[in-house]
Amino acid sequence: MSFRLFDTLTGRLGPIRRRAGRPLGMYVCGPTVYAPAHVGHARTYLYFDVVRRTFQAEGIPVRHVMNITDFEEKIDRRAAALGLTWRALARREEAGFFRDLDALGLLRPNTAPRASDFIPRMVRVAARLERTGRVHRSGDAWYYRPPERPREANFPVSTELARHAVLEPGHPFPESEATAGEFMVWQEQEPPLPSWNGPWGRGMPGWHLECYAMAGEYLGIPVDLHGGGLDLIYPHHHAENEIALALNGTAFSRHFLHTAFVLQNxxxxxxxxxNLVSIRDALAEGSAGGLRWYLLRPRFTERLSWSFSELAEATAEQRRVQAAVRRWLEGGAGGPIGASAAESLRREVRADLLDNLGTDRTIPRLREFGARLEWASHPGIARGDRPAAVRALREVEDRLGIPLR
RNA sequence: GCCGAGGUGGCAGAAUGGUUAAUGCGACGGACUGCAGAUCCGUUUCCUGGGGGUUCGAUUCCCUCCCUCGGCUCCA
Known part of the structure; x- marks a missing residue:
């Protein structure tokens, strides 16, 4: 059975292809660390966590890389306001970020490089881009201007958006500093702002170069699977693709996955x-299992309107199922529900997830499973059936990261 | 302006041509309880935005109209 996912680049549902004989290379855009992560981050990283668990459960090893953007204007601003150096603030928020992910039961990336540790490689990317002859100076920064491409070559929808941003008169959002599709390669600046020596003197490399340099270092371009929140498509992933097309002749990744937003008010x-609800706020109101349950209830392509009362409901549901399963597993003379029920659940959950991460089908399935057990839990599972049931349930737990026992 | 998502019972949310349209929440009744809560049992007539079309048959496919919502500097 193959793992099919909706690919944002092509707009189609298709199997994930990878280089045979190698771990699957998954590069997920990490956060800019200047403030605590919110439940929108949690949702995105949670889906990628389930993707990773899915591959692993299918026996496919995954190499999971996530960048930490630790220098950026917003970090500078907040650090100045707090009287910290940019580095001190970034380290503090990075630690908090991983604490939050751990609390949610997300598997840690195999590698989580910091942008500030990648300066020489980013400078090399900048130099290679310059050799294309498409980099020009504007003010105190340098920009890369991509060549004209067929619209379908790079996120057709967002290319359209980019075009309108500058070509449409009277468009209702502010013009960017650059022309459509252009992106910054290098920004001149001096300490105390983050700065290093580069091809054009002292300054800071552009954000989009970071992911290209890191993915190239740890996974090779193109990576197998790349993504993040929907808001990263343009300009970030668009720009990454332009770099990869210019320097490597391919897209950045074979497959793109993007998650829909969490809405608040x-x-x-x-x-x-x-308008934030931090992961910490959410975990203060609901358990980790409950938050996963709540966030996974809609499919990753559907947006989610945040609601604390629905989180509470989800937390109660998850606990209830867990309690029913526990009572069932305590065992007894052998009730009407045997290990085959857990085995069916395992099979169905596997099929749900392999089909475009159908968590929207899985969560109700768990609820119904719990309800069936409640309905006929006494005298519980027969002792001889228990090991098989536990094995099946453990796989479901491993795939979802939600405790059931 | 451009792109996109969606309109199913009080609410959330399934069902991608086929019996009485899931399930959860809520509400109501009951059991239990000194009361409440939790838990369990039962009940919940009434719901597929409007109009056409395809079909033996449409929530499901096609057309059209109406409505709602999101995104478009940075951002998961």
Whole structure:
């Protein structure tokens, strides 16, 4: 059975291809560390966690890389406000970020490189881009201008968006500093702002170069699977693709996965608008298993309107199923439900997830399984059936990261 | 302006041509309890946005209209 996922680049559902004989290379865009992570981050990283667990459960090893963007203007601003150096703030928030991910039961990436440790490689990418002759200076920064491409070559939808951002008169959002599709390669600046020596003197490399350099170092371009939140498509992943097309002749990744937003009060939750629910806030109200249950209930392509009361409901549901399973597994003379029920559940959950990460089918399935057990839990499972049931349930737990026993 | 998602019972949310349209929440009744909560049992007539079309048959496919919502500097 193959693992099919919706690919944002092609707009189609298809199997994940990878280089035979190698671990699957999964590169997930990590956070800019300047403030605590919110439940929108949690949702994105959670889906990638389930993707990773799915591959692993299928016997496919995964090499999971996540970058940590530890220098950036927003870090500078907040650090200045707090009287910290950019580095001190970034380290503090990075530690908090991983604490939050751990608390949610997310598997740690195999590698989580920091941007500031990748300067020489990013400088090399900048130099290679310059050799294409498509880099020009504007103000105190250098920009890469991609060549014209067929619209379908690189996120057709967002290319369209980019075009409208500058070509449409009276468009209702501010013009970017650059022309459509262009992106910054190098920014001149001096300490105390983050700065290093580069091809054009003292300064800081552009964000999009970071992922290209790291993915190239740890996985090779193109990677097998790449993604993040939907908001990263343009300009970030668009720009990564332009770099990869220019320097490698391929897209950045063979497959792109993007997760839909968490909305709060009808708007996208984001640090810049401040309408945030942090992962810590959420875990104070619901358990880790409950938060996973709640976040996984809609499929990754559906947006989620945040609701604390639904989180509470999800937490209660998860606990209830867990309690029913525990009572069932305590065993007895052998009730009407045997190990085959757990085995069916295991099979169905596997099929759900392999089919475009159908967590929206899986969660109700768990609920129904729990309800069936409640309905006929006494006298519990026959002793001889127990090991098989536990084995099946453990696989479901491993695939979802949700405790059931 | 451009792109996208969606309209199913009080709410959430399944069912991608086929019996009485799942399930959960809520509500109501009951059991238990000194009361409440938790838990368990039962009940919940009434729901597929409007209009066409395809079909023996449509929530499901096609057309059209209406409505709602999201995104488009940075951002998971």
């Amino acid at each position: 009808g708007a996208k939750m984001s640090k810049s608008t401040g």
